[in-house]
Amino acid sequence: MHISEGILSPTVLAVGWAAAGAGIAIGIRKLDADSMARAGILSAAFFVASLIHVPMGFASVHLILNGLVGLLLGWAAFPAIFTALALQAVFFQFGGLTTLGVNTTLMALPAVVCHYAFKGAVRSQKPRLVIAGSFVCGFFAVGLAAIIFGAALAATGEAFFQAAVITVAAHVPVMVIEGLVTVFCIQFLLRVDPAMLSK
Amino acid sequence: MISEELAFRDSAVHRIDPRVRLVFALLLCFATALSGSFAAPLLALGCATGLVALSCLPLFTVARRLVPVNIFMLFLWLVLPFTHFGEPAFKIMGLAASKQGIELAALVTIKANTIVLFMVALVSTMSVAALGHAAHRLYFPEKLVHLLLLTYRYVFVLESEYRQLVRAAKMRSFAPASNLHTYKTYSYLAGMLLVRAHSRARRVHQAMVCRGFSGVYHCLDSFAFRKADWVWVGILSLFFMAMIGVWIEGPY
Incomplete structure (x- = not known):
């Protein structure tokens, strides 16, 4: 999910950069010598995970997993997602330079919200709560990202309102898939390396 | 690739x-x-x-x-x-x-x-190595540059691990389709990628500490x-x- 270059109005671009800058500043402050390697390598892992395309009917979508990034990294999700998006811009020209701020915000803000909202549910002892929490986490993270995406388009000009509505609606099936994938992924992590989620 | x-x-x-x-x-x-x-x-x-x-x-x-x-x-x-x-x-x-x-x-x-x-x-x-060093010389936040270079270093490693996991799945006759089995398989694949990334991060951190890493990253490139x-x-x-x-x- 990237907003392309050249569309957004100066105001929206500026708001995106301001929000991303604030998030990155907080995230960086929380990164110390001990957590640097973890953040860098997990950021690389999420970059690679976004190369995974899962089939959806006749089309296919790539995994986003920003909810999971939030659960694992907290505020460090901002610099980690910023880095991954910068690499995508350099390697493939997905997204770009001027929209990096907006794109970071729309992926990382839901990640941080998920961190605080679902951390407790995922670590709980009740299996059903874990499953429900992780589904909503994946579903909500992509949903909020799509809503920020749509809001950025709509705030640029009235002409984009319809395009914004279509974009948000198109993300509903992606939200369901992300929810399912997050459930399975967290079940896997809880069985293989539960310590990863407890930090 | x-x-x-x-x-x-x-x-x-x-x-x-x-x-x-x-x-x-x-x-x-x-x-x-x-x-x-x-x-x-x-x-x-x-x-x-x-x-x-x-x-x-x-x-x-x-x-x-x-x-x-x-x-x-x-x-x-x-x-x-x-x-x-x-x-x-x-x-x-x-x-x-x-x-x-x-x-x-x-x-x-x-x-x-x-x-x-x-x-x-x-x-x-x-x-990206040159990009990171250029950003460092231009006074971009040091930790952000360090994070970029670390990510860049391990993106290729993790990608080859991902390809390896996909090959292993194909050997077991995994054929992707729009069903729960496929989503489950890809989730486990992504999960395995994260588990490996996490344990690699631990080893990398230990190796960095062994070499005296204390949070400061030195860019030696001179332009x-x-x-x-x-x-x-x-x-x-x-x-x-x-x-x-x-x-x-x-x-x-």
């Missing part, structure tokens, strides 16, 4: 000091993105095309880099003319396409393609400004100034 196929080549553009390329990539991209009329983006498109031509990149690869952005542009062309109010240009199945909508779609398409071409010519022509770099600074500043010059107010 992820590769920096455009970076390790030789041309006049590849030889420009990375700091110059990074600064002007930022200036020119933002100037293009923020302009609200046709004049400045068209001038920028000319400049970007010239830079791509000078960088001697394979044209097919450059064209492929333009595909993702233009898929979204296609979507905008299908929607914008019909949702933007204005005088009707033509009608399809009772829907009137407005002139203003078509103009807006055209403007956005030019701007988006121009920025991607600037990115290709100025940023993708350097390795030297050559005469040609000053010429490039002149040329690119001229373009930038010209763009600002023809910038006629009127954001949408």
Whole structure:
């Protein structure tokens, strides 16, 4: 999910950069010598995970997993997602330079919200709560990202309102898939390396 | 496979000091993105095309880099003319396409393609290692640069681990389809990738500590400004100034 270059109005671009800058500043402050390697390598892992395309009917979508990034990294999700998006811009020209701020915000803000909202549910002892929490986490993270995406388009000009509505609606099936994938992924992590989620 | 196929080549553009390329990539991209009329983006498109031509990149690869952005542009062309109010240009199945909508779609398409071409010519022509060091010399936040370089270092490692997992799944006759089994398999695959990344991070951190890492990252790369770099600074500043010059107010 990237907003392309050249569309957004100066105001929206500026708001995106301001929000991303604030998030990155907080995230960086929380990164110390001990957590640097973890953040860098997990950021690389999420970059690679976004190369995974899962089939959806006749089309296919790539995994986003920003909810999971939030659960694992907290505020460090901002610099980690910023880095991954910068690499995508350099390697493939997905997204770009001027929209990096907006794109970071729309992926990382839901990640941080998920961190605080679902951390407790995922670590709980009740299996059903874990499953429900992780589904909503994946579903909500992509949903909020799509809503920020749509809001950025709509705030640029009235002409984009319809395009914004279509974009948000198109993300509903992606939200369901992300929810399912997050459930399975967290079940896997809880069985293989539960310590990863407890930090 | 992820590769920096455009970076390790030789041309006049590849030889420009990375700091110059990074600064002007930022200036020119933002100037293009923020302009609200046709004049400045068209001038920028000319400049970007010239830079791509000078960088001697394979044209097919450059064209492929333009595909993702233009898929979204296609979507905008299908929607914008019909949702933007204005005088009707033509009608399809009772829907009137407005002139203003078509103009807006055209403007956005030019701007988006121009920025991607600037990115290709100025940023993708350097390795991410050079990009990180240039950013460090330009006083970008040190930890952010460190994070970028660490991520860059391990992206290739983790990608090969991912390919290995996919091969293993294929050996077990895994055929992706739209069903729960497929989603479960891909989730476990992503999960395994994360578990391996996590344990690798622990080992890397220990190795870094063994070598005396205390949170400060030292960039040893030294860039030297050559005469040609000053010429490039002149040329690119001229373009930038010209763009600002023809910038006629009127954001949408």
